Amino acid sequence: MFWKKKKPSGVDTVLNASQTPEKEQPWKELGLKEDEYQKIREILGRRPTSSELAMYSVMWSEHCSYKSSKIYLRQFGERVTPEMKKHLMVGIGENAGVVDIGEGLAVTFKVESHNHPSYIEPFQGAATGVGGIVRDILAMGARPVAVMDQLRFGSANHPDTARVLNGVTSGISFYGNCLGLPNIGGETVFDSVYQGNPLVNALGIGALKHEDLKLAKASNKGDLVILFGARTGADGIGGVSVLASESFDSTGPTKRPAVQVGDPFAEKVLIECCLELFQSGSVAGIQDLGGAGISCATSELASNGGMGMRIQLKNVLLRDENLTPEEILMSESQERMCAIVPKKKLKDFKKIVEKWEVEYSVLGEVIGEDRLYINWGKEEIVNVPPRTVAHDGPVYNRPVEYPKYQDSLNSDSSKKLKRAENETELATQIMQLIASPNQADKSWVTSQYDKYVMGNTALAMPDDAGMIRINEETGLGVALATDANGKYCYLDPYEGARLALAESYRNVSVTGAVPRAVTNCLNFGSPENPEVMWQFKQATAGLADACQELGIPVTGGNVSFYNQTGDQAIYPTPVVGVLGVIDNVARRIPSGWQDDGNNIYLLGTTYDELDGSAWAKDIHDHLGGKPPRLDLKKERDLAELIHGASIQGLIEAAHDLSEGGLAVAVIEASLRFNIGCRIWITELMERDGLDQTAALFSESQSRAIVTVGREDDVKFQALCEARGVPVLRIGVTDKESQAIDIQGIAKLPLSDVRRAWQQPLVAV
Amino acid sequence: MRIGVITYPGSLDDRDAQRAIKLAGGTPVPLWHADNSLKKVDAVVLPGGFSYGDYLRCGAIAAQAPATKEVIKLAEKGLPVLGICNGFQVLVEAHLLPGGLIRNEHQHFICRDQKLRVENNQTAWTSLFEKDQEITIPLKNGEGGYIATPDTIKMLEEENRVVFRYLEVNPNGSMNDIAGLTNERGNVVGLMPHPEHAVEPGFGPDRPEAMRSGTDGLKFFQSVITQLVRS
Numbered sequence: 001m002f003w004k005k006k007k008p009s010g011v012d013t014v015l016n017a018s019q020t021p022e023k024e025q026p027w028k029e030l031g032l033k034e035d036e037y038q039k040i041r042e043i044l045g046r047r048p049t050s051s052e053l054a055m056y057s058v059m060w061s062e063h064c065s066y067k068s069s070k071i072y073l074r075q076f077g078e079r080v081t082p083e084m085k086k087h088l089m090v091g092i093g094e095n096a097g098v099v100d101i102g103e104g105l106a107v108t109f110k111v112e113s114h115n116h117p118s119y120i121e122p123f124q125g126a127a128t129g130v131g132g133i134v135r136d137i138l139a140m141g142a143r144p145v146a147v148m149d150q151l152r153f154g155s156a157n158h159p160d161t162a163r164v165l166n167g168v169t170s171g172i173s174f175y176g177n178c179l180g181l182p183n184i185g186g187e188t189v190f191d192s193v194y195q196g197n198p199l200v201n202a203l204g205i206g207a208l209k210h211e212d213l214k215l216a217k218a219s220n221k222g223d224l225v226i227l228f229g230a231r232t233g234a235d236g237i238g239g240v241s242v243l244a245s246e247s248f249d250s251t252g253p254t255k256r257p258a259v260q261v262g263d264p265f266a267e268k269v270l271i272e273c274c275l276e277l278f279q280s281g282s283v284a285g286i287q288d289l290g291g292a293g294i295s296c297a298t299s300e301l302a303s304n305g306g307m308g309m310r311i312q313l314k315n316v317l318l319r320d321e322n323l324t325p326e327e328i329l330m331s332e333s334q335e336r337m338c339a340i341v342p343k344k345k346l347k348d349f350k351k352i353v354e355k356w357e358v359e360y361s362v363l364g365e366v367i368g369e370d371r372l373y374i375n376w377g378k379e380e381i382v383n384v385p386p387r388t389v390a391h392d393g394p395v396y397n398r399p400v401e402y403p404k405y406q407d408s409l410n411s412d413s414s415k416k417l418k419r420a421e422n423e424t425e426l427a428t429q430i431m432q433l434i435a436s437p438n439q440a441d442k443s444w445v446t447s448q449y450d451k452y453v454m455g456n457t458a459l460a461m462p463d464d465a466g467m468i469r470i471n472e473e474t475g476l477g478v479a480l481a482t483d484a485n486g487k488y489c490y491l492d493p494y495e496g497a498r499l500a501l502a503e504s505y506r507n508v509s510v511t512g513a514v515p516r517a518v519t520n521c522l523n524f525g526s527p528e529n530p531e532v533m534w535q536f537k538q539a540t541a542g543l544a545d546a547c548q549e550l551g552i553p554v555t556g557g558n559v560s561f562y563n564q565t566g567d568q569a570i571y572p573t574p575v576v577g578v579l580g581v582i583d584n585v586a587r588r589i590p591s592g593w594q595d596d597g598n599n600i601y602l603l604g605t606t607y608d609e610l611d612g613s614a615w616a617k618d619i620h621d622h623l624g625g626k627p628p629r630l631d632l633k634k635e636r637d638l639a640e641l642i643h644g645a646s647i648q649g650l651i652e653a654a655h656d657l658s659e660g661g662l663a664v665a666v667i668e669a670s671l672r673f674n675i676g677c678r679i680w681i682t683e684l685m686e687r688d689g690l691d692q693t694a695a696l697f698s699e700s701q702s703r704a705i706v707t708v709g710r711e712d713d714v715k716f717q718a719l720c721e722a723r724g725v726p727v728l729r730i731g732v733t734d735k736e737s738q739a740i741d742i743q744g745i746a747k748l749p750l751s752d753v754r755r756a757w758q759q760p761l762v763a764v
Numbered sequence: 765m766r767i768g769v770i771t772y773p774g775s776l777d778d779r780d781a782q783r784a785i786k787l788a789g790g791t792p793v794p795l796w797h798a799d800n801s802l803k804k805v806d807a808v809v810l811p812g813g814f815s816y817g818d819y820l821r822c823g824a825i826a827a828q829a830p831a832t833k834e835v836i837k838l839a840e841k842g843l844p845v846l847g848i849c850n851g852f853q854v855l856v857e858a859h860l861l862p863g864g865l866i867r868n869e870h871q872h873f874i875c876r877d878q879k880l881r882v883e884n885n886q887t888a889w890t891s892l893f894e895k896d897q898e899i900t901i902p903l904k905n906g907e908g909g910y911i912a913t914p915d916t917i918k919m920l921e922e923e924n925r926v927v928f929r930y931l932e933v934n935p936n937g938s939m940n941d942i943a944g945l946t947n948e949r950g951n952v953v954g955l956m957p958h959p960e961h962a963v964e965p966g967f968g969p970d971r972p973e974a975m976r977s978g979t980d981g982l983k984f985f986q987s988v989i990t991q992l993v994r995s
Contacts, residue, residue, distance in 0.1 A: 170872070170873075173872075173873045173906075174873070177814075177873055177904070177906075178774070178776075178814045178817065178818075179776075180776030180777070180813060263817065264814070264817070265773070265774050265814060265816065265817025265818075265819070266817075268773075268774055268776070268814070268817075269773050269774070356773070357773065447874055447875055447876055448872050448873045448874065448875070449873075449875060450873075450875050450904045451875060452875065452902045452904060452958065452961040453776050453777060453780070453812075453904075453961075454779065454780065455779070455780040455783055455960070455961060455963075455964070455967055456967065457967060458966060458967065458976070469967075472783075585966065586966055590975045594972070594973075594974065594975065673970070673972075673975075
């Protein structure tokens with residue numbers, strides 16, 4: 001490697017650094033820019049030691065420092081109004097946001113990307129993505145209670161997709177199941193833009209009592225800094241920076257993989273151990289070790305608490321005794337945590353970790369000075385102000401440029417596409433849409449996840465949102481949905497981000513829960529490309545505006561840049577997660593109908609909006625024009641209507657309309673419990689001025705289908721009228737027929753539809 | 765009625781088993797793998813999960829735990845023992861039940877609502893079922909394929925020791941569609957599917973009447989409680 005291993009005293013000390021100011025350093029190989037390297041020299045008043053350089057390089061990486069995105073992410077925090085703040089206990093900036101859900105309980109949730117490792121090594125990449133997000137949740141003092149995954153793969157018929165899909169699914173299944181966390185939802189999307197850059201986002205949810213909330217910081221002089229959990233090994237060294245690149249020559253020590261290796265059993269034990277430590281009051285704070293490992297944990301804990309630390313790096317328990325100090329500082333070995341323990345609590349701490357057979361070692365202690373000192377034996381190898389490593393990284397206002405392709409893309413409307421000329425053609429298109437991998441049954445993926453463990457899952461795939469009970473006494477629970485439509489965002493990143501929020505919001509609303517908070521994972525191409533930066537600027541502005549309009553705050557999130565192969569960036573893909581609260585999960589609304597003879601109502605207005613739709617993509621392989629219009633007031637009205645009706649017990653089932661429009665929504669609602677229906681669309685066509693194609697496939701927003709028992713019809717319609725939500729009866733459920741009868745167009749036997757719907761993922 | 769639930773490092777469904785016992789009218793007693801005492805419980809559940817990360821072989825390390833040693837001793841004297849999923853694997857590794865459990869035939873972990881037929885309602889854990897009753901409870905495993913030598917299979921069938929058989933779908937390639945077994949005496953039962961996940965309306969498998977309303981698992985725990993009351 002770039003640092004020469006001359007054991008035992010070949011380490012680059014602070015003294016050595018002062019004496020050899022002109023020594024060449026591999027800052028470039030470590031992913032730093034020249035001006036960044038100069039800034040480090042300026043901060044320290046000398047050249048950094050190789051250990052310091054290692055720390056700065058990982059902590060100032062895009063992944064850890066958010067240097068390109070920071071100026072845009074600020075608006076999420078700055079624009080939180082008092083209304084939005086009402087339920088927010090911890091906002092942006094901590095390991096994960098925390099939201100008050102009532103009854104003295106709170107929920108913490110966050111979504112993070114593990115895109116790059118999951119392409120290189122899908123199984124471990126995806127597995128450790130789950131592990132990482134769960135530790136973030138745990139660091140807040142919460143018990144992790146569920147996970148979800150947002151997955152985007154290349155084209156379903158590309159030969160490499162099977163490798164990535166299989167690996168990622170097994171990795172999540174292996175890690176999440178073994179942790180005993182129900183996987184309650186997520187997304188699986190296929191598109192060739194993700195071929196070389198699959199997106200693997202993992203979301204974690206945790207629950208806690210208000211008084212158990214913990215913030216990871218070291219604020220008391222004399223407290224001990226203890227590393228516990230798995231031993232530190234050579235896996236994932238510099239995973240967050242560009243360390244693992246080809247530029248290292250083959251004569252050096254073994255080239256280590258930059259992908260971490262996960263051990264879910266160790267993590268499960270660590271979860272129980274940490275929760276017991278929190279309960280016992282023997283720790284002042286716990287920080288997880290993820291990206292940038294010990295570099296991150298020590299500098300962040302100290303910086304958060306406004307203190308310093310004195311660390312003995314030789315005390316770190318190692319899997320491989322040959323690791324250099326630089327490697328130890330950068331290792332991203334999984335299943336490790338760092339605790340701040342008051343000296344007089346050490347005995348209690350030891351008792352608990354020993355019960356769980358978890359290894360630990362005392363690395364050092366918190367000091368009152370604003371300095372992070374790290375020694376390697378007797379030699380001082382790091383001497384830096386912790387804040388400069390953890391929080392004062394570079395901030396860039398990168399060039400932004402309106403994309404050259406944008407105008408022609410937006411003027412290439414779907415209006416010119418040929419629409420079905422007769423009923424037979426329409427029926428064929430319906431079947432084509434349902435058999436497209438994006439609309440198809442995802443149970444090949446989701447049946448590999450345990451959704452039952454913990455016994456609190458009230459809704460899970462394939463329902464619109466996942467829902468779990470938090471209070472077993474009262475039934476209080478939360479619903480969570482995530483969404484992002486990359487095609488809409490490509491057409492218009494500002495509107496696309498708003499639409500992603502709207503769809504998540506709607507998915508939560510149709511379960512009967514009330515949306516309360518937002519998280520996001522912003523997946524984009526290279527920030528060094530001004531056109532990508534424009535997409536990012538637009539998307540973050542759109543999301544911030546929409547959050548303010550809906551009155552729900554962003555509580556945290558994650559940015560993943562550099563999702564591109566050569567010049568080909570992915571579609572801008574801001575995954576937006578919405579958390580809702582439901583007073584009693586027994587009131588939740590299923591996404592499909594179960595009863596015979598219930599009326600089916602379409603809520604909302606349908607426009608002729610097929611640009612960027614599944615119809616345009618799957619029937620005509622077309623993407624152009626402008627995404628569907630969005631009026632968030634209507635979205636809010638719809639949500640409030642469904643909530644009101646569900647409180648009164650008027651709604652039997654509710655399903656949101658999104659990709660594939662009314663046709664796909666009706667099929668999904670029928671297949672959920674295998675109950676057929678009769679649907680008529682002539683009144684809809686007349687009322688909204690549509691042809692058959694638009695009536696069936698338009699992706700207009702703020703719409704849902706609901707079923708209502710006949711005895712509640714009058715009440716329900718009156719409620720819609722009072723709330724100003726357009727309502728139209730479009731059909732009736734039919735148990736006997738075992739078919740979806742779209743009158744005048746096609747009568748599709750459920751068994752045929754199910755077969756077509758199930759086939760695509762099995763085929764991959 | 766005090767029913768113990770052993771927690772091994774890596775046990776996952778221990779809290780669920782405790783909840784099921786409570787809902788069935790019993791008193792759940794948490795037991796720790798490293799303890800030698802079973803706290804004088806009236807019956808024991810070995811819960812699902814990945815004890816010791818499933819390292820070596822599923823259940824192999826847990827079978828050596830002090831608490832398991834105690835279970836073996838008391839099972840021979842008639843203590844009712846139920847092993848669910850990983851607990852079933854522990855019972856097999858501890859030689860309280862014959863045969864073995866291997867990787868699912870299709871190589872994937874699978875989670876599904878599974879239909880079963882109750883073949884034997886003479887055990888401590890199935891006495892409230894009708895013989896040949898069809899029930900649905902969740903199944904979730906990666907290594908649930910039951911195997912045994914032809915002689916063992918023959919013996920199990922002849923002695924009516926197959927307690928549950930998979931119906932409609934054999935989810936993991938188990939021989940003779942075997943989902944669960946009992947010992948000669950009928951006090952020890954092991955099965956791959958999870959009765960503790962079908963005990964509370966709203967959180968169990970889907971039923972034609974209502975979503976997630978299946979509670980067929982409750983009878984397992986009610987059976988043992990009823991039997992203990994009688995004895």
